[in-house]
Amino acid sequence: RKEVEQDPGPFNVPEGATVAFNCTYSNSASQSFFWYRQDCRKEPKLLMSVYSSGNEDGRFTAQLNRASQYISLLIRDSKLSDSATYLCVVNIGDSWGKLQFGAGTQVVVTP
């Protein structure tokens, strides 16, 4: 079983619509959580950290459910520029910050 699992998608989303997807993690000792965005053939970039109480950054909302060991990302009012692969990333808590990456969820926003 993978440490971090994501639905690979693609999620095809009309422009302006809302899309949400989850990521599950297996290590209950995981300390911190992130969503990274990766455009085609580019490097991953931090989108947002995920806090226990949930957090928003503009049109993006991240939630953490420790009891069920999943995090979610919701994108409102989708833009064409939101088309990308979204990587779920979990820090399992080692002092040097070992990050476990999911394989990514692809989102395609269509006009």
Next chain:
Amino acid sequence: DAGITQSPRYKITETGRQVTLMCHQTWSHSYMFWYRQDLGHGLRLIYYSAAADITDKGEVPDGYVVSRSKTENFPLTLESATRSQTSVYFCASSESGSGGAPETQYFGPGTRLLVL
């Protein structure tokens, strides 16, 4: 602001050859990392370094060697390339947070390696 750079960006080599991928960062970040990315696997950690002259294995270290004589450079060497090492390689760096652990990782543009 150059940030983090990798070279070469593309490399084709043959089985059995030695290949070195370079990574250079201008931020003086303490931590540096090497990942490989393959379809269906996501990013997997090969090696990491907490500071100059301090390196350790990640999830998939076999067949790779690293060194870090200077804070800003973290080269990755494939001692004898195999076809299974065909992949996209990303270098990343991060600074230490208040507790000493790494903060957000910043990735280089990647090196696409094809081993024939």
